[in-house]
Amino acid sequence: MRILVIEDEAKAAKQLKAGLELAHFQVELAADGTAGHRLASSGAYDALVVDVMLPGLSGLQMVEKLRAEDIDTPVLFLSAKGTLEDRLKGLKSGGDDYIVKPYAFPEVLARLQAILRRVRPGSPLPPKVEVADLTWEPDKRRITRLGKRVDLTPKEYLLAALLLENVGQVVPRSTVVETVWGLTAHVDPNAVDVQVRRLRAKLDDPYEKKLVHTLRGVGIVLEDRD
Amino acid sequence: MTGLSTPSLRRKILGTLLGGAVVLSAVAFCIIELGFRIALSQARQGILQTAARDASRLRPSLAPGTIVPTLGEIQWRMLGPSGETLAQSEGFRSKFPLTGWPALDAPFEVDEGAHWLRAHLPLDPPETGSIQLVMDLQAQRFVATRNTGLRLFMVAFTLLAAYGLGELIVRQSIRPLGRLAIQAALIRPKDLGRKIPVETFPRELGDLVASMNIGMERLQEAFQRLENLGTDLAHELRSPIQNLRSELEGLLLRPKDARGLQDALGSCLEELDRLGMMIEQMLFLARCEEPSSELRLGPLQASDLLRGIADYFEVSAESVQVELGVEASDDLAIMADRALIQRALSNLVSNALRHTPAGGRITLAATTTSKGEVNLEVRDTGEGIPAEMIQALGSRFTRVEHSRSRSHGGTGLGLAIVKGIMHLHGGDLELESRMGSGTTARLRFPPDPTGRTRRRSSGAHPILSPKEP
Numbered sequence: 001m002r003i004l005v006i007e008d009e010a011k012a013a014k015q016l017k018a019g020l021e022l023a024h025f026q027v028e029l030a031a032d033g034t035a036g037h038r039l040a041s042s043g044a045y046d047a048l049v050v051d052v053m054l055p056g057l058s059g060l061q062m063v064e065k066l067r068a069e070d071i072d073t074p075v076l077f078l079s080a081k082g083t084l085e086d087r088l089k090g091l092k093s094g095g096d097d098y099i100v101k102p103y104a105f106p107e108v109l110a111r112l113q114a115i116l117r118r119v120r121p122g123s124p125l126p127p128k129v130e131v132a133d134l135t136w137e138p139d140k141r142r143i144t145r146l147g148k149r150v151d152l153t154p155k156e157y158l159l160a161a162l163l164l165e166n167v168g169q170v171v172p173r174s175t176v177v178e179t180v181w182g183l184t185a186h187v188d189p190n191a192v193d194v195q196v197r198r199l200r201a202k203l204d205d206p207y208e209k210k211l212v213h214t215l216r217g218v219g220i221v222l223e224d225r226d
Numbered sequence: 227m228t229g230l231s232t233p234s235l236r237r238k239i240l241g242t243l244l245g246g247a248v249v250l251s252a253v254a255f256c257i258i259e260l261g262f263r264i265a266l267s268q269a270r271q272g273i274l275q276t277a278a279r280d281a282s283r284l285r286p287s288l289a290p291g292t293i294v295p296t297l298g299e300i301q302w303r304m305l306g307p308s309g310e311t312l313a314q315s316e317g318f319r320s321k322f323p324l325t326g327w328p329a330l331d332a333p334f335e336v337d338e339g340a341h342w343l344r345a346h347l348p349l350d351p352p353e354t355g356s357i358q359l360v361m362d363l364q365a366q367r368f369v370a371t372r373n374t375g376l377r378l379f380m381v382a383f384t385l386l387a388a389y390g391l392g393e394l395i396v397r398q399s400i401r402p403l404g405r406l407a408i409q410a411a412l413i414r415p416k417d418l419g420r421k422i423p424v425e426t427f428p429r430e431l432g433d434l435v436a437s438m439n440i441g442m443e444r445l446q447e448a449f450q451r452l453e454n455l456g457t458d459l460a461h462e463l464r465s466p467i468q469n470l471r472s473e474l475e476g477l478l479l480r481p482k483d484a485r486g487l488q489d490a491l492g493s494c495l496e497e498l499d500r501l502g503m504m505i506e507q508m509l510f511l512a513r514c515e516e517p518s519s520e521l522r523l524g525p526l527q528a529s530d531l532l533r534g535i536a537d538y539f540e541v542s543a544e545s546v547q548v549e550l551g552v553e554a555s556d557d558l559a560i561m562a563d564r565a566l567i568q569r570a571l572s573n574l575v576s577n578a579l580r581h582t583p584a585g586g587r588i589t590l591a592a593t594t595t596s597k598g599e600v601n602l603e604v605r606d607t608g609e610g611i612p613a614e615m616i617q618a619l620g621s622r623f624t625r626v627e628h629s630r631s632r633s634h635g636g637t638g639l640g641l642a643i644v645k646g647i648m649h650l651h652g653g654d655l656e657l658e659s660r661m662g663s664g665t666t667a668r669l670r671f672p673p674d675p676t677g678r679t680r681r682r683s684s685g686a687h688p689i690l691s692p693k694e695p
Binding site (some may be wrong): 082083102104155177181182183184186187188190191194195197198215216217218 | 488489491492493494495496498499502506509513534535537538539541542545564565566568569572573575576
């Protein structure tokens with residue numbers, strides 16, 4: 001999938017490109033609003049990641065212009081301005097989501113994927129996900145390891161499912177808070193760690209291969225590490 | 227003291243004083259003038275009556291047609307019972323014909339132009355005839371004129387005296403204002419604590435001075451808070467930066483394996499998150515100063531809200547062997563911003579968990595007061611907060627230092643944020659604590675005048691929820 005990142009700060013642009021490429025996106029860069037608009041008006045991208053404050057055309061103006069030209073490529077805004085008003089402005093101009101700097105990259109990735117899923121709802125969960133000796137059957141709400149069912153509490157299951165939906169990708173703790181408990185991301189995230197420890201005790205501890213990993217300062221990931 | 231748009235106080239007072247003096251003088255002048263005129267005319271009438279009486283005595287000795295001398299400025303003519311002229315002063319006939327005199331029952335008359343005062347009076351006894359008298363007012367004019375001049379002079383003198391006295395009074399009474407101006411000009415941010423001495427000013431100004439002192443005291447407090455906040459913020463920023471620095475130095479100086487490297491970098495990220503969170507929280511607190519900003523109010527069911535939070539902290543509580551319970555009936559509701567109240571409650575429960583030893587209990591409860599206010603409470607059976615700390619706890623960067631408190635990555639802004647959130651909702655945060663037996667943190671909401679809170683809550687918070695670094 002092709003993503004256009006429009007960000008004037010070279011360092012940030014480079015990091016985003018590297019991160020997105022690691023997640024198997026094709027990434028192109030534009031350093032100002034005018035260049036970004038020229039590229040994006042082709043409609044050739046699956047999503048745009050746009051900094052709000054850009055030289056030339058601002059991010060908001062650029063997206064407004066694109067929408068006026070009937071280009072409806074989904075847009076994820078990045079901005080240092082984080083008041084509700086700023087967020088609303090971003091969404092009103094035609095943005096699909098809004099992330100405030102400083103952001104954690106996994107969050108950018110998660111939100112980008114959420115946007116893409118929203119635009120193409122045609123990718124339902126596979127009937128079966130397999131990671132090493134773990135098998136997840138979403139329809140049956142069943143997780144097994146080495147063919148043996150792992151008994152989880154409802155919250156533990158929700159957490160495991162979230163990690164399994166994003167196998168190999170780091171899930172930020174704020175996403176866990178929002179998805180598993182439906183709370184605002186501003187609650188103390190320490191409780192997430194406790195829940196993760198619980199999950200790990202049931203899902204990982206009895207088995208030799210460890211699948212749930214905590215990346216300090218970043219989030220949680222479920223993957224088969226060799 | 228002088229301004230272009232507003233006249234000076236001195237000029238105002240003096241103007242009022244002089245205006246008053248002019249009006250009073252004019253009134254006094256009129257009254258005196260009127261009195262004088264009445265007195266004068268009565269005196270003249272008296273003179274004419276005396277003259278008539280005197281003339282009555284001459285009656286028997288007068289032969290008809292006698293020419294008599296004038297009585298000073300009074301010319302006269304005596305008439306017999308049938309109206310025939312008995313006697314008259316020189317030239318009277320040529321000036322005053324017999325007809326056209328006032329009747330006997332309204333005997334006095336002043337002509338147009340006030341040249342003459344005429345009188346037609348009965349003789350004594352009346353059946354012997356009547357007497358006509360004429361007083362030449364022109365000849366008397368100088369008396370009145372001289373008096374008018376004197377009176378005008380007195381009025382002018384009064385005015386001048388009023389001006390002088392006014393000037394003196396105004397100067398005297400304005401002088402403390404000048405002193406106050408000097409004192410006020412001496413106020414500096416550094417010595418806001420210095421009070422202007424109230425007792426050296428007159429009582430009326432004393433009130434003003436006292437108000438100024440109170441205002442300055444508040445300013446000083448705010449100033450102090452701001453100063454402390456700046457210092458505290460700098461200190462608080464210092465420790466994550468120090469940790470970052472040490473971690474990165476360690477990376478450079480000591481070779482590490484991949485795992486160690488990952489750990490060190492993770493630790494750096496955590497410190498950065500702490501910095502980011504502090505910035506977010508400081509900005510959030512700044513926004514809380516302005517009520518009405520960014521509130522997305524909706525009716526929320528209290529029990530729902532509390533259960534959601536309890537649900538989230540359940541495993542954390544379990545892991546430190548603290549019981550976590552909810553006490554709330556389903557019919558209590560509040561008008562509030564869901565995301566903000568979740569944040570407030572989460573801060574309170576985090577605090578409670580940190581300060582409640584194993585075996586303790588934390589209760590989330592919703593209660594009502596007799597006035598209809600709904601309170602959300604977080605009660606713990608922890609160590610409690612020393613009374614002298616409670617007041618300070620809502621301020622930024624205040625922490626209770628306990629031997630038992632577990633180390634944590636908090637920013638010291640948690641309670642300040644709770645307070646800010648309650649401020650936005652028009653409510654407040656109340657802390658009650660007894661050492662050794664526990665603490666109750668109470669979120670107090672004002673009663674909802676619309677009664678809308680009776681409905682069930684709905685709707686998540688799509689925009690205000692994202693991100694915690």
